[in-house]
Amino acid sequence: MKIKVIGAGCETCDKLYEHVREAVAETGCDAEVEKVEDLLEIVKLGVMSAPSLMIDGKLVVSGRMAKKDEIIRFLK
Structure with a gap:
């Protein structure tokens, strides 16, 4: 599973990244978590709002x- 946390490095984006890492650890799923902060890469992904989760x-x-509980539901 590939997970991308998308945002330009704001505090909310950082918090979402933290929630994703905690959710992955709690569920034990095999996931690669990547933080995408480069504006050109964000545009290439077609994301218009931050923070976002892909x-x-x-x-x-x-x-x-997204709260950690919501992310856990996505992972299952």
Whole structure:
């Protein structure tokens, strides 16, 4: 599973990244977590709002912070 946390390095983006890493650890799923902060890469992904969360190429959260429990549901 490939997970991308997308955002330009703001505090909310950092918190989302932290929640994703905690959710991955709790579920024990085999996931590669990547933080995408480069503006050109964000545009290439087609993301218009930050923070955003992409799992296996599918945008599941956009323009808001997801709680850890919500992320765990996405991972299952």
